[in-house]
Amino acid sequence: DTAVSQTPKYLVTQMGNDKSIKCEQNLGHDTMYWYKQDSKKFLKIMFSYNNKELIINETVPNRFSPKSPDKAHLNLHINSLELGDSAVYFCASSQFGFNGRSKDEQFFGPGTRLTVL
Amino acid sequence: KQEVTQIPAALSVPEGENLVLNCSFTDSAIYNLQWFRQDPGKGLTSLLLIQSSQREQTSGRLNASLDKSSGRSTLYIAASQPGDSATYLCAVNGGATNKLIFGTGTLLAVQP
Numbered sequence: 284d285t286a287v288s289q290t291p292k293y294l295v296t297q298m299g300n301d302k303s304i305k306c307e308q309n310l311g312h313d314t315m316y317w318y319k320q321d322s323k324k325f326l327k328i329m330f331s332y333n334n335k336e337l338i339i340n341e342t343v344p345n346r347f348s349p350k351s352p353d354k355a356h357l358n359l360h361i362n363s364l365e366l367g368d369s370a371v372y373f374c375a376s377s378q379f380g381f382n383g384r385s386k387d388e389q390f391f392g393p394g395t396r397l398t399v400l
Numbered sequence: 401k402q403e404v405t406q407i408p409a410a411l412s413v414p415e416g417e418n419l420v421l422n423c424s425f426t427d428s429a430i431y432n433l434q435w436f437r438q439d440p441g442k443g444l445t446s447l448l449l450i451q452s453s454q455r456e457q458t459s460g461r462l463n464a465s466l467d468k469s470s471g472r473s474t475l476y477i478a479a480s481q482p483g484d485s486a487t488y489l490c491a492v493n494g495g496a497t498n499k500l501i502f503g504t505g506t507l508l509a510v511q512p
Contacts, residue, residue, distance in 0.1 A: 314498065316499070318500075324487070324504075324505060325502070325504060326444075326489070326491075326500075326502040327502070328499040328500065328501075331497065331498065331499065338497055338498075339497045339499055341499070373443060373444065375444075377498065379498070384431070385431045385432045385451040385452050385453065386432065386449070386451055387431070387432070387493065387498060388432075388434065388446055388449045389434065389446070389500060390446060391436070391443045391444040391445075391446070392443055393442060393443040394442070394443050396441075
């Protein structure tokens with residue numbers, strides 16, 4: 284019954300590798316997001332998609348490429364992983380999205396802890 | 401540029417005490433403000449959402465207030481319990497792109 288799910292939960296990989304994180308929401312929401320939580324626990328937006336259309340790209344290196352095959356899924360592919368990419372990546376979704384509705388509540392997944400060695 | 405600050409950074413209280421967590425933001429042009437809790441190694445759980453037109457929201461022992469003009473929100477937790485121990489995050493939604501700007505969080509420990 285998980286509303287927003289992510290796989291994998293943990294990801295350990297070597298520098299230079301390419302990896303993907305998957306996210307799915309079963310809430311019927313129109314908008315999905317990727318956030319990054321750094322080692323100091325600070326959360327920052329990376330991307331958002333509304334109905335498969337990219338809305339936010341928050342000056343993230345182009346090694347990060349989000350892909351939304353449909354509005355229930357938003358995947359994150361990372362090329363040429365670097366040590367600084369180690370973080371927890373959270374997927375989220377909301378019903379209304381970029382129209383900025385005041386009642387638009389965001390729901391988060393459990394996170395994917397990425398460790399680059 | 402919107403900046404969100406939370407005070408205190410950490411708080412330890414005995415069980416049963418009422419407590420207040422503070423959140424301040426620099427740009428009052430927001431659509432809403434959300435309070436979350438994050439347990440260690442877990443995701444974020446949405447606690448309350450206050451729309452820009454609202455002054456407060458309540459859920460159980462939690463009450464959140466919003467004063468847009470002064471750029472402040474508070475989260476009041478009544479009769480705290482050890483199970484309330486977590487990091488509490490506030491986040492403001494201030495633009496058409498609907499991104500949340502997060503505060504730095506308050507780490508709460510409720511001692512039995």
